Amino acid sequence: MKTYVIIGGGVAAVGCAEGIRSVDTSSRVIIIAGERRPAYYRPMISYYLEGKTDFEKMEYRPAGFYEENKIELICDAAVSLDSASHTVTLSGGDTIRYDAVCVATGSRPFVPPMEGLDGVTCKTGFLTEEDACALEKAVTCDSRVFIVGAGLIGLKCAEGLCGRVGSITVCDLAPRVLSSILDDTAAGIMQKKLEEHGIRFLLGDTVSRFDRDTAHMKSGVDIGFDVLVLAVGVRANVSLVADAGGLVGRGIVVDERMRTTLDSVFAAGDCAEAADISSGSRRVMAIMPNAVLGGRCAGINMAGGSASFDNAVPMNAIGFFGLHALTAGSYDGEMYEERGDGTLRRLYVKDGMLSGFMLIGSVERAGIYTSLIRNQIPLETVDFEELRRLPSMRGFSPEYRREHMEGWK
Amino acid sequence: MKHVVVHEEWCLGCHLCEYNCAYANSGIKGMAKALKGKRVFPRIRVEDGNGDGKNNITFAVSCRHCHDPICAKSCISGALTVRDGAVTIDRSRCVGCYTCILVCPYGAIYTDGEGAVIKCELCLSNQAGSPACVAGCPNRALTLEETD
Ligand SMILES: Cc1cc2nc3c(=O)[nH]c(=O)nc-3n(C[C@H](O)[C@H](O)[C@H](O)COP(=O)(O)OP(=O)(O)OC[C@H]3O[C@@H](n4cnc5c(N)ncnc54)[C@H](O)[C@@H]3O)c2cc1C
Numbered sequence: 372m373k374t375y376v377i378i379g380g381g382v383a384a385v386g387c388a389e390g391i392r393s394v395d396t397s398s399r400v401i402i403i404a405g406e407r408r409p410a411y412y413r414p415m416i417s418y419y420l421e422g423k424t425d426f427e428k429m430e431y432r433p434a435g436f437y438e439e440n441k442i443e444l445i446c447d448a449a450v451s452l453d454s455a456s457h458t459v460t461l462s463g464g465d466t467i468r469y470d471a472v473c474v475a476t477g478s479r480p481f482v483p484p485m486e487g488l489d490g491v492t493c494k495t496g497f498l499t500e501e502d503a504c505a506l507e508k509a510v511t512c513d514s515r516v517f518i519v520g521a522g523l524i525g526l527k528c529a530e531g532l533c534g535r536v537g538s539i540t541v542c543d544l545a546p547r548v549l550s551s552i553l554d555d556t557a558a559g560i561m562q563k564k565l566e567e568h569g570i571r572f573l574l575g576d577t578v579s580r581f582d583r584d585t586a587h588m589k590s591g592v593d594i595g596f597d598v599l600v601l602a603v604g605v606r607a608n609v610s611l612v613a614d615a616g617g618l619v620g621r622g623i624v625v626d627e628r629m630r631t632t633l634d635s636v637f638a639a640g641d642c643a644e645a646a647d648i649s650s651g652s653r654r655v656m657a658i659m660p661n662a663v664l665g666g667r668c669a670g671i672n673m674a675g676g677s678a679s680f681d682n683a684v685p686m687n688a689i690g691f692f693g694l695h696a697l698t699a700g701s702y703d704g705e706m707y708e709e710r711g712d713g714t715l716r717r718l719y720v721k722d723g724m725l726s727g728f729m730l731i732g733s734v735e736r737a738g739i740y741t742s743l744i745r746n747q748i749p750l751e752t753v754d755f756e757e758l759r760r761l762p763s764m765r766g767f768s769p770e771y772r773r774e775h776m777e778g779w780k
Numbered sequence: 781m782k783h784v785v786v787h788e789e790w791c792l793g794c795h796l797c798e799y800n801c802a803y804a805n806s807g808i809k810g811m812a813k814a815l816k817g818k819r820v821f822p823r824i825r826v827e828d829g830n831g832d833g834k835n836n837i838t839f840a841v842s843c844r845h846c847h848d849p850i851c852a853k854s855c856i857s858g859a860l861t862v863r864d865g866a867v868t869i870d871r872s873r874c875v876g877c878y879t880c881i882l883v884c885p886y887g888a889i890y891t892d893g894e895g896a897v898i899k900c901e902l903c904l905s906n907q908a909g910s911p912a913c914v915a916g917c918p919n920r921a922l923t924l925e926e927t928d
Contacts, residue, residue: 414856660854736887
């Protein structure tokens with residue numbers, strides 16, 4: 372009987388276990404999970420703070436899932452991987468031999484060195500349910516919350532806390548919010564929405580020094596706070612593979628079958644970097660769909676099946692207080708733009724294909740654009756004049772619809 | 781499992797399916813009471829190019845209940861799941877992140893006007909009991925068929 376080991380207990384790990392079980396129902400499947408709860412919908416932690424969900428609803432799989440699928444869950448951390456002897460060593464010193472292993476370790480907060488940070492008593496990151504619980508405990512209705520980082524995670528945290536604390540201030544070194552996915556115009560629209568809800572911003576500014584409960588900013592401003600949230604960024608957890616001699620960049624390098632450069636070692640999810648078909652380069656695409664699909668693909672291949680995941684694209688659906696920004700691909704090539712009252716639609720065309728888009732406010736049916744990117748559909752085969760204005764299936768040929776849409780005649 | 785099959789050459793573009801859908805999902809008895817004067821959010825939508833006159837193709841798009849639904853795999857809240865071959869939505873879990881709108885290749889998941897999303901659930905659990913769009917289609921452009 373074979374033994375498949377999966378390191379990391381998130382959604383990529385579960386996707387992997389399900390992939391293995393779709394091919395092989397009898398071999399041993401072991402998940403080594405580093406958190407106190409089995410896999411949960413991580414993006415829900417901000418909605419938890421808002422009171423829109425609870426931990427039961429957040430569970431990624433129902434209670435009996437692991438037992439029913441004969442998945443052994445070990446709550447521990449893997450500390451090393453030896454690809455020559457096919458073993459994983461746990462923090463307690465135990466080793467497990469594997470036939471194939473998948474590294475699905477996700478990412479951890481990146482905290483740049485900041486003077487005086489050690490002296491801040493009440494601080495947390497915002498990546499785990501444990502962080503959300505800590506934050507919930509720490510805040511009162513008049514807490515002053517200071518969030519360092521105006522990216523997706525920092526702003527989701529701000530939205531989650533809005534209305535249950537006294538004030539929220541967010542700072543970022545970048546001159547705009549969501550700087551990795553939006554440009555100045557688009558970011559400005561989102562920022563305005565957040566400001567309408569009382570969230571204050573200090574952009575293009577950074578902390579030069581903490582003095583207990585005061586942040587002295589580079590700009591000279593002093594910010595007093597009760598609770599500090601560090602949401603500067605994340606780093607992929609690559610060390611298990613890197614230390615074992617595998618190739619890593621910003622993430623663990625994988626091919627379209629989710630194989631690393633080490634024998635019988637696979638990787639998936641936020642810890643991995645794969646080809647982004649919209650730009651042709653390799654990237655970490657840290658989003659749920661890629662984690663689930665990549666994990667499943669790895670699992671199928673580990674168990675001797677055949678699968679590939681070769682159409683990953685970076686994409687994001689993010690919204691605050693009812694204003695949504697949907698983006699995908701790369702913002703490269705010729706741009707088509709349409710601006711309305713609080714809405715922005717931008718499409719980017721390169722080499723006869725849609726390479727990316729950015730939609731704010733008016734987002735209906737955006738997935739049709741995403742599929743143009745993912746499936747690398749030449750725009751000469753569709754009515755792009757029509758599609759540019761509004762996504763529709765009419766913009767495609769009847770043959771395309773019949774071929775791709777289930778139940779279509 | 782029976783699914784709604786679209787015969788696009790038979791679609792008249794009459795939009796009846798939209799009204800039947802909205803009514804079936806309204807939970808209100810009496811079509812007029814359910815729909816009159818209200819903004820409706822049907823889970824099936826007719827594409828007719830708003831009379832752009834470019835071509836006379838019209839058809840109705842609703843969830844295709846894909847075998848391997850990327851919407852369910854991408855859902856960040858667990859609201860979208862596959863049950864007996866149908867992609868269903870638990871609206872009490874939906875937080876309105878619109879990830880599904882971002883990934884559905886056919887644009888078959890719609891916003892509901894209240895911050896969550898709606899999609900075709902084949903009328904399995906509403907007052908119609910079986911697809912109201914099919915039952916009311918005057919030209920058999922929508923049929924209920926066993927698909928594999
Ligand atoms: C606040 C927030 C909002 C988000 N919103 C969205 C969104 O709207 N849409 C979207 O698509 N994505 C969103 N994401 C991203 C999404 O959560 C991730 O892409 C997804 O969780 C990645 O899954 P994963 O399994 O690869 O990694 P993770 O979920 O990070 O899981 C990895 C697990 O591995 C464990 N681990 C690490 N090292 C070890 C070790 N050595 N041994 C054992 N276990 C280990 C970790 O403790 C962790 O539990 C959000 C993330 C956050 C934090």
